[in-house]
Amino acid sequence: MGRSPCCEKVGLKKGPWTPEEDQKLLAYIEQHGHGSWRALPAKAGLQRCGKSCRLRWINYLRPDIKRGKFSLQEEQTIIQLHALLGNRWSAIATHLPKRTDNEIKNYWNTHLKKRLTKMGIDPVTHKPKTNALGSAIGQTRDAANLSHMAQWESARLEAEARLVRESKVLLVTNPPSQDHHQLNGGQIPNKATGLAASRPQCLDVLKAWQGVVSGMFGIARDIESPTSTLNFPENNNNMLAISNLGFGQNFIGNNSLPASCFEKSNQMQVLKEKIILDDHEMTTDQGGAIWFQESSFRTTAHENIIEGLSEEDVMLVCESSDGGGHHHQQKSSSTMDGEDQNSDINNGAYNANFEDNRNYWNSILNLVNASATWSPVF
């Protein structure tokens, strides 16, 4: 519309690629790199649109892509990231090593979306479809807040990716020393093009969760990423307990949390619902308490984004309590001095549910960590 096509389409071939065409494209890129996609078809002797060549290379011919069935971990990661980022397939793809955005998109549309639908979860909102009890207004606002936070994180991701891209040139000419943490990632040579590929900055699920949670509590604390908007409360020694809020249930506060966090109570419900993606992600005990794996608030194995927190320190417990509305009313920032921070939640904090979830979240963590070591660069 109002724009000339990327190339002259008359006489150009469309449709499935033949092995001969693949070979031509592969050989050309291996020898020369892709350069200008528009100019590539003529140089490579292909009767194809440059865009078509680019797609074919990115989605199929690149040597560093994995094909075949998605693993359970990959599926879970896709679902998690989709809950946060929506249909931002390229962003999601940066966290799935060797998978292309197109492949992830297809897999979502053909498998995961249907599976969530069958489970009674809206694949768009990632919320239970029949949640008639929820306060429509409040939840809409909460969803908007969460979405807003996700957008912030998305923007940050893009900004970091841009920074990495920009710095890539510098790093090619001035390779990094042994400091592997520089730029939060390493330079990996691209076999085909000979260009250095830099790992995109990692927005992992856990950072995103951190963003959600910190957004709820409105407490500023920078994490390692220089451009990160994510923060986390200065919580040190004790567990953080958050109840089933917004449904007449109480908030059991941590001493370091400001009173304003109580105002975010409804958002916890959204957070909770975000987690109800499958049985592994959240469990409830007999009392209705909801257990998160604490390591979900950590990032890479060598980079704990919640500085100073042990696994035991960082634990979210969503606890249902019918008669506990008082806490919400009684607590304030001035009174939250820590003396009772564990009062309601310490008992049985580490129970079987926790252990069950530990494995699940650790698997997600491992996957995210793995993705941090190698991601395709287009």
Place this chain on the structure above:
DNA sequence: AAAGAGGGCAACCGCCCACTC
């Protein structure tokens, strides 16, 4: 065994954004 239905996925299309002039 054959025909129709449905699913999976590669590829295309059109829009958008960043960059250059």
Place this chain on the structure above:
DNA sequence: GGAGTGGGCGGTTGCCCTCTT
């Protein structure tokens, strides 16, 4: 600042394969 261009992204299409009847 505006137009042109290249590249990237998400949505959609259509072919092919498998399953069902």
